[in-house]
Amino acid sequence: MARVPLQRQADLPDDYQHLLSEDAMGELHLLCAMANNPDILQSYMRYGTTLWTEGGLEPADLERCILTVARALDAPYEWHQHVPIARDAGVSDDELRAIAEGDFEPFDDRQQALLRYVDAVVRGDVDDDRFERLSQYLPPETIVGVTLLATHYLATARFLDALDIAPEEPFIGWELEGE
Structure with a gap:
């Protein structure tokens, strides 16, 4: 069992709900755990996307x-x-x-x-x-x-x-x- 609550999209402030939408990656447990700190979740997702798109592979x-x-x-x-x-x-x-x-x-x-x-x-x-x-x-x-x-x-x-x-x-x- 996760050591922190797994947040749901509806639990997030309106400005951050898009981070757990199906258009993003949905309510993956990883992201739901990070959603306890929405600013960090957003930065994590942006950084990961940059590595995927700009890393050269x-x-x-x-x-x-x-x-x-x-x-x-x-x-x-x-x-x-x-x-x-x-x-x-x-x-x-x-x-x-x-x-x-x-x-x-x-x-x-x-x-x-x-x-x-x-x-x-x-x-x-x-x-x-x-x-x-x-x-x-x-x-x-x-x-x-x-x-x-x-x-x-x-x-x-x-x-x-x-x-x-x-x-x-x-x-x-x-x-x-x-x-």
Whole structure:
């Protein structure tokens, strides 16, 4: 059970109700918990949107990165939320299972460099070799976007864990066994 109340759209001041509307992302537990502080919720959503749209990654790579963060942190909420989004972006179930196992070998060289870098960011273990390998494939502005994306989802996972926020539905499972 969540450690803070899960606010509903109707609970918010009129100026903030749009943040939990179906036109936004709806009443996801993550957002409903953040809605206890509507100003922060709004800033969180704007920042996340900026990372998605201006970070320099295509949707499938963006989702592979988010799922790599989720798996590295054993963050079921984020994994559960992003598996369907990843599929819609073209990520295959074989790729999902590989990420779940921490196995980046099935990916091409560019994707391996990207996912290994994201994994290292989350673990606080970025070294020169990993950075240089990613630099062979991505320009500095995209590396900045990838790094901020990884740390954004790291913070999100820690927020969910600290406040004991569960997925809205039964967990899909790391190996997609809950479908």
